[in-house]
Amino acid sequence: xxxxxxxxxxxxxxxxxxxxxxxxxxxxxxxxxxxxxxxxxxxxxxxxxxxxxxxxxxxxxxxxxxxxxxxxxxxxxxxxxxxxxxxxxxxxxxxxxxxxxxxxxxxxxxxxxxxxxxxxxxxxxxxxxxxxxxxxxxxxxxxxxxxxxxxxxxxxxxxxxxxxxxxxxxxxxxxxxxxxxxxxxxxxxxxxxxxxxxxxxxxxxxxxxxxxxxxxxxxxxxxxxxxxxxxxxxxxxxxxxxxxxxxxxxxxxxxxxxxxxxxxxxxxxxxxxxxxxxxxxxxxxxxxxxxxxxxxxxxxxxxxxxxxxxxxxxxxxxxxxxxxxxxxxxxxxxxxxxxxxxxxxxxxxxxxxxxxxxxxxxxxxxxxxxxxxxxxxxxxxxxxxxxxxxxxxxxxxxxxxxxxxxxxxxxxxxxxxxxxxxxxxxxxxxxxxxxxxxxxxxxxxxxxxxxxxxxxxxxxxxxxxxxxxxxxxxxxxxxxxxxxxxxxxxxxxxxxxxxxxxxxxxxxxxxxxxxxxxxxxxxxxxxxxxxxxxxxxxxxxxxxxxxxxxxxxxxxxxxxxxxxxxxxxxxxxxxxxxxxxxxxxxxxxxxxxxxxxxxxxxxxxxxxxxxxxxxxxxxxxxxxxxxxxxxxxxxxxxxxxxxxxxxxxxxxxxxxxxxxxxxxxxxxxxxxxxxxxx
RNA sequence: GGCGAGGUAGCUCAGCUGGUUAGAGCGCAUGAUUCAUAAUCAUGAGGUCGGCGGUUCAAUCCCGCCUCUCGCUACCA
Numbered sequence: 001x002x003x004x005x006x007x008x009x010x011x012x013x014x015x016x017x018x019x020x021x022x023x024x025x026x027x028x029x030x031x032x033x034x035x036x037x038x039x040x041x042x043x044x045x046x047x048x049x050x051x052x053x054x055x056x057x058x059x060x061x062x063x064x065x066x067x068x069x070x071x072x073x074x075x076x077x078x079x080x081x082x083x084x085x086x087x088x089x090x091x092x093x094x095x096x097x098x099x100x101x102x103x104x105x106x107x108x109x110x111x112x113x114x115x116x117x118x119x120x121x122x123x124x125x126x127x128x129x130x131x132x133x134x135x136x137x138x139x140x141x142x143x144x145x146x147x148x149x150x151x152x153x154x155x156x157x158x159x160x161x162x163x164x165x166x167x168x169x170x171x172x173x174x175x176x177x178x179x180x181x182x183x184x185x186x187x188x189x190x191x192x193x194x195x196x197x198x199x200x201x202x203x204x205x206x207x208x209x210x211x212x213x214x215x216x217x218x219x220x221x222x223x224x225x226x227x228x229x230x231x232x233x234x235x236x237x238x239x240x241x242x243x244x245x246x247x248x249x250x251x252x253x254x255x256x257x258x259x260x261x262x263x264x265x266x267x268x269x270x271x272x273x274x275x276x277x278x279x280x281x282x283x284x285x286x287x288x289x290x291x292x293x294x295x296x297x298x299x300x301x302x303x304x305x306x307x308x309x310x311x312x313x314x315x316x317x318x319x320x321x322x323x324x325x326x327x328x329x330x331x332x333x334x335x336x337x338x339x340x341x342x343x344x345x346x347x348x349x350x351x352x353x354x355x356x357x358x359x360x361x362x363x364x365x366x367x368x369x370x371x372x373x374x375x376x377x378x379x380x381x382x383x384x385x386x387x388x389x390x391x392x393x394x395x396x397x398x399x400x401x402x403x404x405x406x407x408x409x410x411x412x413x414x415x416x417x418x419x420x421x422x423x424x425x426x427x428x429x430x431x432x433x434x435x436x437x438x439x440x441x442x443x444x445x446x447x448x449x450x451x452x453x454x455x456x457x458x459x460x461x462x463x464x465x466x467x468x469x470x471x472x473x474x475x476x477x478x479x480x481x482x483x484x485x486x487x488x489x490x491x492x493x494x495x496x497x498x499x500x501x502x503x504x505x506x507x508x509x510x511x512x513x514x515x516x517x518x519x520x521x522x523x524x525x526x527x528x529x530x531x532x533x534x535x536x537x538x539x540x541x542x543x544x545x546x547x548x549x550x551x552x553x554x555x556x557x558x559x560x561x562x563x564x565x566x567x568x569x570x571x572x573x574x575x576x577x578x579x580x581x582x583x584x585x586x587x588x589x590x591x592x593x594x595x596x597x598x599x600x601x602x603x604x605x606x607x608x609x610x611x612x613x614x615x616x617x618x619x620x621x622x623x624x625x626x627x628x629x630x631x632x633x634x635x636x637x638x639x640x641x642x643x644x645x646x647x648x649x650x651x652x653x654x655x656x657x658x659x660x661x662x663x664x665x666x667x668x669x670x671x672x673x674x675x676x677x678x
Numbered sequence: 679g680g681c682g683a684g685g686u687a688g689c690u691c692a693g694c695u696g697g698u699u700a701g702a703g704c705g706c707a708u709g710a711u712u713c714a715u716a717a718u719c720a721u722g723a724g725g726u727c728g729g730c731g732g733u734u735c736a737a738u739c740c741c742g743c744c745u746c747u748c749g750c751u752a753c754c755a
Contacts, residue, residue, distance in 0.1 A: 215682095215683070215684095216682075216683050216684090216749090218682095219682045219683060220681090220682055220683080220749085220750080221682095222682080223682045223750080224681090224682095224750090227680090293683085293748095293749065294749080294750090296750095297750085323683080323684090324749080326748095362690080362691095362703085363690060363691090366691095367683085367684075367691085368684045368691095368747090368748075369684085369747085369748055369749085370690075370691090371690085376690080376704090379689095379704065379705085380704080382715090382717095383703095383704060383705085383717095384703080384704075386715060386717075387715085387717050387718080388718090390715075391714060391718070392714085392717095392718090394713095394714055394715070394717085395713055395714045395717085396713095396714095397714095398713065398714060399713050402713075403713095442690095442691075442692095443691095443692075446691095446692095446702075446703065449703085456714095456717090456718055456719075457718085459713075459714090459718080459719090460710095460711075460720090461719080463711085463713090465712075465713040465714095466713095468713090535715060537715085538715075539715060539717095594679095594753090599753065599754050600753065600754070614755095615754090615755090616754080616755085617753075617754030617755085618754090619754095635755090638755070641755065643753080643754080644679095644752095644753070648755075650755090651755050652755095
């Protein structure tokens with residue numbers, strides 16, 4: 001592995017419309033912080049960049065809902081996020097934000113450079129425009145009736161009732177959420193980054209040049225490249241963001257995914273106004289992006305293409321993306337409040353920052369999605385941190401206190417076993433280093449704990465509490481060795497457990513010692529006065545865990561209550577309008593799954609009028625066998641539509657339950673096919 | 679459906695380019711021990727390495743098919 005002069009470590013910018021939860025921590029911030037702390041301890045030149053992502057449509061919507069300005073929203077969450085990271089010991093060199101002046105300038109200049117060098121393609125498309133509010137509407141600003149489930153409050157990008165993703169133009173009766181007026185389609189011009197042109201470069205750089213990347217990252221990139229890249233719009237019609245810095249682009253801003261990664265550059269600039277280019281534009285700097293798997297394509301495909309287009313920046317050396325963390329066997333979800341929020345954890349478990357850091361690292365989703373449970377959190381604290389690490393330290397200190405008044409005793413003679421034990425430290429250190437250099441944090445942590453295990457074994461084998469009656473000189477040697485192990489543990493565990501490391505150093509009255517000294521057996525000199533022993537970790541009781549579990553159970557109950565709300569009645573219609581719908585009872589004659597789809601079923605229906613083909617999205621809930629012979633209600637005068645190449649002539653009526661399950665609306669006695677439903 | 683990642687002991691995970699009896703931590707059982715927050719130490723039980731085929735002298739590791747989980751994507755009148 002090439003030795004770099006400088007290191008630039010970035011973490012995904014959390015979106016400033018909500019607080020940070022354990023999923024963010026486990027996937028991005030904890031591993032990044034371990035890596036950075038390690039590099040610093042090795043004396044490497046490293047900058048650690050973080051910040052809030054504060055632009056984009058969801059923030060403007062949240063602001064509108066709360067009746068405040070977008071700035072107020074981002075101010076609130078930026079402050080909350082920044083503060084909780086700080087309390088949790090994520091050791092950013094800077095945690096800034098994309099609404100900063102310097103970011104606006106940087107992003108603006110970046111765009112301008114690409115524009116001036118002809119790196120963009122201009123395209124005109126038709127988008128909804130609100131004539132009353134005098135602006136184009138992002139998909140999220142348009143509501144209307146979902147063509148699938150009839151929800152009248154579906155958004156232009158997605159219906160939140162049935163989960164379908166939509167195009168704004170799909171909506172029935174579209175309405176602008178700004179003015180309530182009916183939007184009109186109008187042409188608008190945007191700039192696109194022609195990603196397709198960068199395909200050969202990306203292919204060579206990633207697929208040939210970075211085979212060492214994690215398999216999930218490499219595989220995802222390969223998948224994208226093999227599918228073929230499309231030009232992507234880098235601008236939007238919106239009034240919240242970085243204005244597009246060219247003439248004729250008034251009212252347009254940079255699309256949020258274009259401006260956000262530039263935030264890494266801006267924040268470095270803010271931190272190091274004079275020397276930032278040493279990190280961003282010098283081949284002897286290694287840049288590493290810590291992200292979650294949802295961000296792979298942005299950091300491995302799009303941002304590198306942007307950097308390449310600009311021309312003067314380096315590309316990331318690695319992008320160690322993690323998978324996702326689940327919570328108590330369920331997906332973490334901000335909207336469902338299914339999460340452990342960092343700021344709440346810090347309040348509920350004061351002084352236990354390292355317990356969460358430990359649990360999240362030991363169980364990090366490095367290779368696949370993992371599950372966080374409070375029981376596991378308690379077990380790892382009680383059985384590992386307390387029983388192995390804390391206990392060993394406590395034993396060494398308490399024995400020294402008891403026998404030698406807390407003064408590091410002098411070594412008489414080292415036995416072979418003593419020497420072997422001490423020699424083990426350097427081996428463990430090498431293993432930890434190797435793990436961390438290769439982004440294997442789980443493994444590094446386990447290795448670190450092996451040092452404490454070694455200490456416990458050493459004490460059990462040498463039994464100083466027995467020897468004290470017969471051979472005080474030997475006990476002095478034993479405790480000296482044990483204390484050296486404890487001191488080494490204080491140093492070795494620092495990247496992972498910085499708070500405990502500091503407390504242990506304090507307990508040992510250990511001065512600042514270089515990482516390279518780990519493995520030495522004279523970190524504490526004889527005659528050195530130790531501090532008062534206190535407990536490094538405390539047990540976590542069942543009631544603490546039960547409190548957290550109850551909170552989650554309450555959330556679940558609340559979610560179930562909220563999940564089903566009968567949608568409000570639609571506006572009145574006349575009988576004539578109703579009677580235009582021709583609904584008949586029909587019988588299913590044949591049913592077969594449509595190949596190459598998950599949900600579509602092709603049905604042949606005897607409507608009494610004729611026999612016709614209808615395609616319906618019910619394959620997930622019914623088998624063909626149970627459908628044949630069934631009587632159903634059919635809207636027969638719905639305009640035909642092609643689905644997967646099959647002409648669908650009508651619609652089967654179904655009721656969708658709160659959990660999405662579909663149920664037929666069917667006559668409760670057999671009737672003739674073709675009978676009218678009214 | 680397409681693509682990607684994953685399916686290894688009760689739980690969480692290792693297993694690097696195929697090679698002797700498949701490993702670790704936690705949990706469990708038994709024994710030892712009492713300096714220590716009943717904390718530790720030793721020993722042990724426990725796996726048809728998702729299923730079926732194939733390549734090979736030899737496959738957890740390579741190839742094909744199937745199946746389950748997660749993600750991206752298509753589809754839902």
